[in-house]
Amino acid sequence: MNKASNKRLVIVGGVAGGASAAARARRLCEDCEIIIFERGPHVSFANCGLPYFVGGEIVEQDSLLVQTPDSLKARFNLDVRIKTEVIRIDRAARRVRVRERETGREYEEAYDALILSMGASPLKPPIPGIENPNHFTVRDIPDVEKITAWSKDCRGCRVVVVGGGYVGLEMAEQLRRRGFAVTVVEALPQVMAPLDPEMAAWLHEELRGNGVALHLNDPVASFERPSEQEPARASIVVLKSGQRLPADSVVLGLGVKPEAGLAKEAGLEIGKLGGIRVDDHLQTSDPHIWAVGDAIEVHDGVTGQWALIPLAGPANRQGRIAADNILGRPSHYEQTWGTAILRLFSLAAGCTGANEKSLRRAAIPFQAIHLHPGSHAGYYPGAHPIALKILFAPDTGRLLGAQAIGREGVDKRIDVLATALKAGMTVHDLAELELAYAPPYGSAKDPVNLAGMAAQNALDGDVALAQWNKVASLDPSTTLLLDVRSSDERARGFIPGSTHIPLDELRQRLSELPRDREIIAYCQSGQRSYIAARILSQRGFRVRNLTGSYRTWRAAQPQEETQP
Numbered sequence: 001m002n003k004a005s006n007k008r009l010v011i012v013g014g015v016a017g018g019a020s021a022a023a024r025a026r027r028l029c030e031d032c033e034i035i036i037f038e039r040g041p042h043v044s045f046a047n048c049g050l051p052y053f054v055g056g057e058i059v060e061q062d063s064l065l066v067q068t069p070d071s072l073k074a075r076f077n078l079d080v081r082i083k084t085e086v087i088r089i090d091r092a093a094r095r096v097r098v099r100e101r102e103t104g105r106e107y108e109e110a111y112d113a114l115i116l117s118m119g120a121s122p123l124k125p126p127i128p129g130i131e132n133p134n135h136f137t138v139r140d141i142p143d144v145e146k147i148t149a150w151s152k153d154c155r156g157c158r159v160v161v162v163g164g165g166y167v168g169l170e171m172a173e174q175l176r177r178r179g180f181a182v183t184v185v186e187a188l189p190q191v192m193a194p195l196d197p198e199m200a201a202w203l204h205e206e207l208r209g210n211g212v213a214l215h216l217n218d219p220v221a222s223f224e225r226p227s228e229q230e231p232a233r234a235s236i237v238v239l240k241s242g243q244r245l246p247a248d249s250v251v252l253g254l255g256v257k258p259e260a261g262l263a264k265e266a267g268l269e270i271g272k273l274g275g276i277r278v279d280d281h282l283q284t285s286d287p288h289i290w291a292v293g294d295a296i297e298v299h300d301g302v303t304g305q306w307a308l309i310p311l312a313g314p315a316n317r318q319g320r321i322a323a324d325n326i327l328g329r330p331s332h333y334e335q336t337w338g339t340a341i342l343r344l345f346s347l348a349a350g351c352t353g354a355n356e357k358s359l360r361r362a363a364i365p366f367q368a369i370h371l372h373p374g375s376h377a378g379y380y381p382g383a384h385p386i387a388l389k390i391l392f393a394p395d396t397g398r399l400l401g402a403q404a405i406g407r408e409g410v411d412k413r414i415d416v417l418a419t420a421l422k423a424g425m426t427v428h429d430l431a432e433l434e435l436a437y438a439p440p441y442g443s444a445k446d447p448v449n450l451a452g453m454a455a456q457n458a459l460d461g462d463v464a465l466a467q468w469n470k471v472a473s474l475d476p477s478t479t480l481l482l483d484v485r486s487s488d489e490r491a492r493g494f495i496p497g498s499t500h501i502p503l504d505e506l507r508q509r510l511s512e513l514p515r516d517r518e519i520i521a522y523c524q525s526g527q528r529s530y531i532a533a534r535i536l537s538q539r540g541f542r543v544r545n546l547t548g549s550y551r552t553w554r555a556a557q558p559q560e561e562t563q564p
């Protein structure tokens with residue numbers, strides 16, 4: 001291999017991971033030769049901004065171009081070759097074979113170190129009729145150019161978004177913003193799989209409240225050709241339930257799969273999930289080849305298992321780390337926690353770490369708490385509740401995951417919790433974190449502190465918890481559901497079968513409560529029912545607090561399907 005000062009680095013893929021690796025490599029090595037091959041017509045573009053360009057929030061297409069081949073040449077002296085696809089890696093000769101997409105010309109380039117950052121391609125399962133000029137995927141600028149061209153002369157058209165992951169939901173929001181009649185179809189019983197179902201339920205309500213029709217638990221069976229009786233510009237989306245949705249266009253947001261074909265053909269190790277296997281230096285099974293971004297498998301930070309976590313932050317960090325390792329700065333990539341956030345109309349939904357489903361799959365014991373603290377001090381105008389869920393180890397209290405949904409302050413709480421997760425903190429640490437507070441921004445006990453304290457209460461045995469999903473199966477002969485909210489709150493809705501005693505009357509009315517049954521207390525958010533549980537347990541009653549209480553229970557109740 002050439003010495004570091006005149007190494008030849010070849011990078012496949014010039015967007016998030018590839019461009020980060022190239023820029024870092026140049027900062028470390030002024031004399032290295034760095035070539036980026038990018039199959040598409042743009043490098044270093046903002047894929048995360050694509051939905052907002054479709055919706056018109058980002059007005060200029062040029063705003064999506066973070067860099068261009070010329071700007072990368074000028075700033076970093078990078079040799080960027082767009083519209084050029086790497087078609088083969090000759091590992092023995094350390095050469096790549098490339099094809100210019102416009103001319104078809106093929107040639108080879110040698111490398112000392114090769115970085116693979118090919119990303120992930122949109123899934124297109126073999127559903128009959130899926131190939132259609134008015135069915136769109138969303139990966140790059142040419143994709144959104146097609147969508148915007150289609151939408152120009154299509155006032156009030158019907159768009160069916162297939163897939164309720166974050167790309168599908170961002171597209172649904174943005175297309176609704178453009179005035180289209182939007183329907184989201186999802187095979188699972190919920191959108192946003194990284195969230196647990198009672199948390200995703202807030203998003204269902206938000207979608208429906210904003211006029212987006214939602215079909216859950218109902219996969220697409222086929223896309224049929226429209227007929228004269230059922231006119232549509234794209235297709236009739238036929239669901240497994242038999243429902244037929246006429247669509248003037250379809251957006252496919254069915255998830256992504258790693259673009260690992262090139263690596264596989266070169267004989268590099270590929271994991272069971274289909275991503276390129278790398279070690280903690282991001283080196284592949286070939287010592288001259290590194291791989292980063294959506295194309296690789298990573299270790300899940302909580303379960304320790306191999307995972308595919310296609311996100312921009314990890315791809316950018318990995319690009320930097322791969323360049324460090326190539327240029328003699330040993331550097332480790334640890335794990336990925338899947339920290340993500342989505343805006344959906346007026347809500348933000350964020351998550352980090354594991355959810356209940358992944359913990360169960362990995363057989364990791366956990367306890368869950370829900371709370372609904374205000375985004376900032378209640379006495380200062382404009383606070384909104386945040387639905388906050390944290391998962392933690394029942395023995396040590398180690399934080400395992402967090403999910404938050406609300407109108408304000410979700411991003412800051414999820415980022416604090418993501419930092420805590422990375423640091424291996426426990427719920428006791430959360431209770432003790434010193435976080436910035438002034439009334440417009442937070443509370444003296446920040447929601448993150450409150451989450452830690454609520455979890456501590458459970459760990460210390462001060463309160464036993466009941467979960468929203470067990471309420472329906474409670475046996476009234478052994479359990480009494482106790483509503484401790486005010487009469488006004490109860491008048492706006494309550495859990496069927498519950499007995500009502502407002503918290504402030506509880507001490508005087510203890511005689512009305514049974515001693516031979518367990519009591520499950522609830523209020524609006526779980527805070528007052530915790531106080532009720534403390535009163536009752538000290539008076540000898542068997543009691544649990546319904547964590548998240550009425551708000552969590554109500555959010556998780558089945559909602560009516562809406563029609564566009």
Ligand code: FAD
Binds near residue numbers: 016037117138311
């Ligand atoms: P990419 O950035 O996809 O780059 C890979 C590039 O490699 C592609 O341009 C491709 O053309 C090129 N390529 C592939 N094969 C070859 C080849 N053989 N030869 C030459 N070039 C090749 N993540 C977030 O964290 N937050 C978000 O809000 C967010 N929003 C998103 C919205 C959309 C619509 C999309 C599509 C993605 C979003 N992501 C988001 C995900 C994020 O963009 C990816 O995780 C990240 O871009 C991955 O970086 P990468 O370098 O692995 O792949």
